[in-house]
Amino acid sequence: MSVTLCDKCAGLCCRYLALPIEKPTAKGDFDDIRWYLAHEGISVFVEDSDWYINVASRCKYLNRDNLCDIYEQRPRICRGYKDENCDFHGGDYGYELYFSSIEELDEYLENKGKKKKK
Numbered sequence: 001m002s003v004t005l006c007d008k009c010a011g012l013c014c015r016y017l018a019l020p021i022e023k024p025t026a027k028g029d030f031d032d033i034r035w036y037l038a039h040e041g042i043s044v045f046v047e048d049s050d051w052y053i054n055v056a057s058r059c060k061y062l063n064r065d066n067l068c069d070i071y072e073q074r075p076r077i078c079r080g081y082k083d084e085n086c087d088f089h090g091g092d093y094g095y096e097l098y099f100s101s102i103e104e105l106d107e108y109l110e111n112k113g114k115k116k117k118k
């Protein structure tokens with residue numbers, strides 16, 4: 001019997017949702033992101049130059065065995081997940097930027113400011 005990736009599923013993709021946000025350009029835009037990051041379970045990342053807010057939130061339909069209780073009726077975003085883009089492949093998501101706190105964003109902005117001054 002062959003083992004597939006799904007046999008090792010830990011339901012990783014069912015524990016968060018990521019939504020696109022406007023790319024920040026002005027000081028006020030970055031301050032809005034600081035506000036997002038002040039909240040528990042929120043991170044912001046950049047992938048392929050697009051900005052996203054990530055909300056850590058376990059799906060209500062992920063059962064104790066890491067299986068979907070509404071598999072046949074799961075939303076299309078869930079149906080779009082394939083082996084190739086499975087989160088189980090681990091760690092490296094290819095983010096260009098990742099912020100999990102106000103401090104990380106402030107440090108990024110500070111370094112960005114230093115680069116501009118040179």
Ligand code: SF4
Pocket residue numbers: 013014015059060061062063067068069070071074075078
């Ligand atoms: S609906 Fe099912 S597949 Fe979609 S996130 Fe919830 S548990 Fe996962």
